[in-house]
Amino acid sequence: MLLVDDEQIIRDTVAEALEADGLRVVTAADGREALQRFRDEQPDLVLLDLMLPVLSGMEVCRILRRESAVPIIMLTARDSEVDKVVGLEVGADDYVTKPFSLRELQARVRAHLRRQTASTPTSPASSVPAPIALGPVMVDLAGHRLLRDGRPIPVKPKAFELLAFLLRHPGQVFTRDQLLEQVWGYDYAGETRTVDVHVHWLRGHIETDPGSPRFLQTVRGVGYVLRLDDT
Secondary structure, three states: OOOEEOOOHHHHHHHHHHHHHOOOOEOOOHHHHHHHHHHOOOOOOOOEEEOOOOHHHHHHHHHHHHHOOOEEEEEEOOHHHHHHHHHHHHOOOOOOOOOOHHHHHHHHHHHHHHHHOOOOOOHHHOOOOOOOEOEEEEOOOOEEEEEOOOEEHHHHHHHHHHHHHOOOOOOOOOOHHHHHHHHHHOOOOOOOOOHHHHHHHHHHHHHOOOOOOOEEEEEEEEEEEEEEOOO
16 A cells, blocks of 8 residues: 655555554555556555645645545545545545544555455456436446446546445435445444535435435435335
């Protein structure tokens, strides 16, 4: 995995903790070096600081997301909702606000790596799921893509994972915390804004009127549910 932070003490401390978990960690101290190390090493996950010299973490994230679907966890010293949402908007899968506990960060990293491994296709072709229609949009679960009129719709990897999970449980209401645990792989409270942002993106893709969703609905006071036409 790749760890990008301009503070050496953070790089050293986090790298040591993750290596103790059996992970191989490469590091970078600025945005330009991060891109070079990413392209050279092809890591399975990126821990990316928001505030970086040369190229900002936001810009690095935009570039990485154009090149790869690898999980990106943003590290930010800011505790602003705006910064968190912007990080997700440019393609990060998750964020951790500094100061963070090493135990929590290790758990987040393990969870994303488990999800990455689990999403690797291993089933025979005969068990490939058929595409599912959501109005004019086709969800190609096997191909990990959305199609409208046969043309792919750009969708963020974690947003697609959320949709795929809900499609496997149509009509079932999930709390935000349950979705964090099932899709992101961790159960830390207080991070539910991540779910809300991804639901917002999905509605923009699959709903004719995102403000009055037909499929991905809010159950007030509880969470979210995906309702199919025959559910």
